[in-house]
Amino acid sequence: MPKQSQARALGKASAVFIACSYWILPAYAQSQGYSYSLYGTPGLIDMPTAQSAEDDELAQTFSTFDGQARATLTFQLTPRLSASFRYATLDNFSVTGERTWDRSFDFRYRLIDEGRYRPAIAIGLQDFMGTGLFSAEYIVATKSIGDRLSVTGGIGWGRLGSYNGFSNPLGRLNSGFYTRPGFSGLGGEPNTNAWFRGDAAFFGGVSWAANDRLTLKLEYSSDAYVTESTRGLPADRFVHRSPVNFGLNYRLRPGVDLSASYLYGSVFSVGASFRFNPKHPPAKGSLGRGPVPVKPRISRNVSPADWGTxxxxxxxxxxxxxxxxxxxxxxxxxxxxxxxxxxxxxxxxxxxxxxxxxxxxxxxxxxxxxxxxxxxxxxxxxxxxxxxxxxxxxxxxxxxxxxxxxxxxxxxxxxxxxxxxxxxxxxxxxxxxGLYPRLTWGLSPYMDVSFFDPDQPLRADFGAELSGRYEIARGLSLSGALRQPIIGNLDSGRAAGSVLPHVRTDANLYAKADGPLLDHLTLDYYYQPAKNLYGRFTVGYLEKMYGGVSSEILWKPIDSRLAFGLEVNYAKKRDFDQLFGFQDYDVFTGHASAYYAFGNGFHGQLDVGRYLAGDWGATISLDREFRNGWKVGAFATFTNVSFEDFGEGSFDKGIKLTIPISWVTGQPTRRKAVTTIRPLTRDGGARLNVNGRLYETVRELHDPDLKSRWGRFWR
Structure with missing residues (x-):
């Protein structure tokens, strides 16, 4: 891909997202007390604050300056805890002048709420599981003075301890504290041996809301931008002249902010943030037809005959x-x-x-x-x-x-x-x-999306899909989908470079097929062998890359928060043309699973077993589910594949988003948009994709799910 096209890719993706956000997704009333920094977390300009977003808020931010661009997705998991995933690009960052693409994760926890006299205090880990390019830790305090002014002061480590640093104040508590390692290209491994170690430095600033739209900011930064100032070609290196940054934030409409800043005495930056909350849908209330009223019975005393049997x-x-x-x-x-x-x-x-x-x-x-x-x-x-x-x-x-x-x-x-x-x-x-057998079918567009590829942040294929389902008897059906790609660029993804069997890294070769493509074709049988037990048997072309046999059993008592499942599969790799042929690779794979509903919308899952590349390990997942059907979750997989053999990213991890279409349109429908965002797709920890797994199918008709959504009973 030409270098200029690479440089524009993140900007194009950002522009498309902001346009869609502005016109499609909802505005809602928000506190004027916080905005997002260039790192995509509540903050000043480049420095964090101790403020938190509204509970459950999901924010997408974009910023750029001096050949560096950052795109960050931040979710306020609880009123105190937030998590962020960042995708950044840097021009001329390598010694050869090439562009560098970096992915990182953040966590922030508000330890103390703001009171009448005390400030809010938060602790944060920045880039705690990436390459270390943005690695930092901080403890920060923020206090509001009146309705429009807030003051922030903090102490940082790592990047945030690189300007005017001093000896680590925590060093006396533990003699093992030492200077963190430098930037690593592999990434993905938690940098625990570097947290809160090395020199520390102070940072701070003020934020003043001139009116309900415009906020002015001034900060003292403790980031010396050491790495950017020393890597890459000399003529293109970042110049740090001053620790003082000036900026403004303009609220274009509730939920959409624009920002501009003058950084480090040398460069200008611009940014935009879009935030929304699953609790506030675009359609205010349902636009579907109302329910029929309850028809009261005539009194038994008035007409006893009507009550006869x-x-x-x-x-x-x-x-x-x-x-x-x-x-x-x-x-x-x-x-x-x-x-x-x-x-x-x-x-x-x-x-x-x-x-x-x-x-x-x-x-x-x-x-x-x-x-x-x-x-x-x-x-x-x-x-x-x-x-x-x-x-x-x-x-x-x-x-x-x-x-x-x-x-x-x-x-x-x-x-x-x-x-x-x-x-x-x-x-x-x-x-x-006469209910069975019967055939249902449909013709619709489809879109396959790949996020945050190492060489381009957004790839997608568009086409037409003919899908159908032939129900032979209750619980027994034949279903499939035929696709015809029309336009897209998924086939330009990075070629496989794995020492493991190429169970997922050949995705670009599958995307090169011109079509028609057999996306899946399966015979599915669902059954209930006993009370609280559910079973599934699936055979056929299970997904676009694998065919085979999949069998699953689930134990789920109706009023229990706990469930257990067992899945066993035989999978054989399909030909790249995605028709009826197979390649010479097959594997037995399967998992024992435990599911638990923690309450307040949190659902946990643990899967232990064998993956597609023959590796053994476990996947940990945690989802936050809302009463309107929204789900935001994260997962991580650790197997017996070493971080080095896994390659870039070190282990499989990602973010899952599920958005009910009814939330966007206001019209009742069971359709959902499901997206999995992986920093990188590799072969280690790869699992078979099978439609209709049992737990998600069954649990919506069990407690506590029914209880949590019973508010819709009368709608």
Whole structure:
């Protein structure tokens, strides 16, 4: 790729993101007390502050100066803890004058909240698991004076201890403190032996909000930019003339900030930040149709005959009830899988094809049952069906529907009075005649995206996808997708350079195929061998790079935060043309998994087993899930492959984002945009991609997931 094109790549990606952010994603009211630094964390200009973003805020920032550009994604994990992933480029940084691309991670924790007289105090690790280019640690305090002025002072190590430094004040506490190692090109390994070691230095500054849009900043920086001043060609090296920086921040609209600064007495910088919060969707409320009202029954005293149970032996009437219920559910984007009625109970199995939150589908089904069921039916047993399985039975009393619909605390009371039980695989109504077999299909555009490649920050392929699913019986289906690429540049990615089997680093060779491409074609069988047990068996072309057989079993009690699973796979590498042929590489792989819901939306997962390259190890994942379906998570994989054999990055890690389409459009849909951002794709720790794994399929119909999203029951 030409050098000038490389230099413009990050800028183009930034411009596209900012444009989309400005016009598509939401603005929301925010505190005026903080803004983002050039490093993409709450700060002054180049220095951090002790301020924190709003809880759950997700911010994307871009900044550039003197041939250096930084793009940072920061997420406020909790009110005190934030994490950042940074992708930076530096022109003429190597001794040959070539461009350098760097990836790094940060953590920051606010130790003390600001009080009337005391400042907020935070501790931070910057580039704690990268190449060490931006490596620093700091302890910082910030105090607001009135509504518009804030003052910051701190002490830093590493980069932030490189100007006017002094002996480490922590050195007396531990004689093992010593100067950190220099910049390393491998990266990815936690630099624990360097944290809070070496010389330290003071930094600080002030921030003054001239009005609700414009903020002026002045800071004293403790970063001497030693590495940038000594590496690269002499004529292009960074010049550090002064530790004083001046800057301003302008709020273009809530959520979008522009910044400009004069740095170190030598260069100007510009930047932009876009921030949004999953709690504040672009569409204020749902734009879909409202629910039908609950139909109250006529009083037994007024019409005792209506409360009789003789209707149950009237075949014509029961058939009419089933037909009407099926039509009403179809209008709501749901399907009637089965219906079983007695004089006092209606047991209904539904498929939810529309609503992102299962409690909303359950609530709307209960409303419809009040419309069609005779007055004698008091108990509604609603059983959502997912991939042929029935994970739970939700029992709702009709009298509760009638009395709670318009009460102020109807969501909590309806959950408290509902009963959620595990289903019994051997029991339940049979599927309606004529429901199987059936074929569904669709034609839509597709996009494959690769972020933060070492040579270019954004690559993508666009094309058309023909997908289909043939359901043979409940739980048994044949599904697949055929793709035709139209335009893109994924094929220009870096060629494989791994000492391990090329299980993932041949991705660019797969992207060179002209199409049509068989993305996947599988026969899937889902079943419930016993109460609290779920099974999956998948065979075929599992993903674009592998075919084979995958089998999984999951133990998940309905009211338990803990679940265990076991997956075993045989995978064979597919030909690069992604049609029906295979290459001469196969492997047995599989994992034992433990899942735990910690509460407050946090979900943890531990997978231990064998990966595609034959390496053994474990993957640790932690997700933060919101009640509107948003998920932000991170994962890291450590195997018996050494950091040196793994190559650049040292081990597999990344960030996962899941955005419900309904959050953006306001229209109810179960579609989601799922993105995994890896600093680098390597062969170590690579796992097979199989659609429809059990835990995510089942848990949305178990506690505590149902409880956390029950607020949508009446919507």
């Amino acid at each position: 003789g209707w149950i032996v009237d075949d014509a009437r029961t058939a009419r009830i089933e037909n009407i219920l099926s039509q009403l559910l179809a209008a709501e984007g749901m399907e009637l899988e089965a219906l079983e009625m007695s004089g006092t109970t209606a047991r209904v199995r539904i498929r939810n094809n529309r609503y992102e939150a299962m409690p909303q589908a359950i609530g709307r089904t209960a409303r419809l049952l009040t419309q069609v069921m005779p007055a004698s039916v008091e108990v509604f047993k609603i059983e959502p069906v997912v991939n042929g399985m029935v994970p739970s039975v939700i029992t709702v009393r009709r009298s509760d529907m009638e009395t709670l619909e318009n009460t102020s605390d109807s969501a909590w009371l309806s959950y408290a009075r509902a009963q959620i039980d595990p289903s019994s695989p051997a029991e339940g109504p049979q599927s309606r005649p």
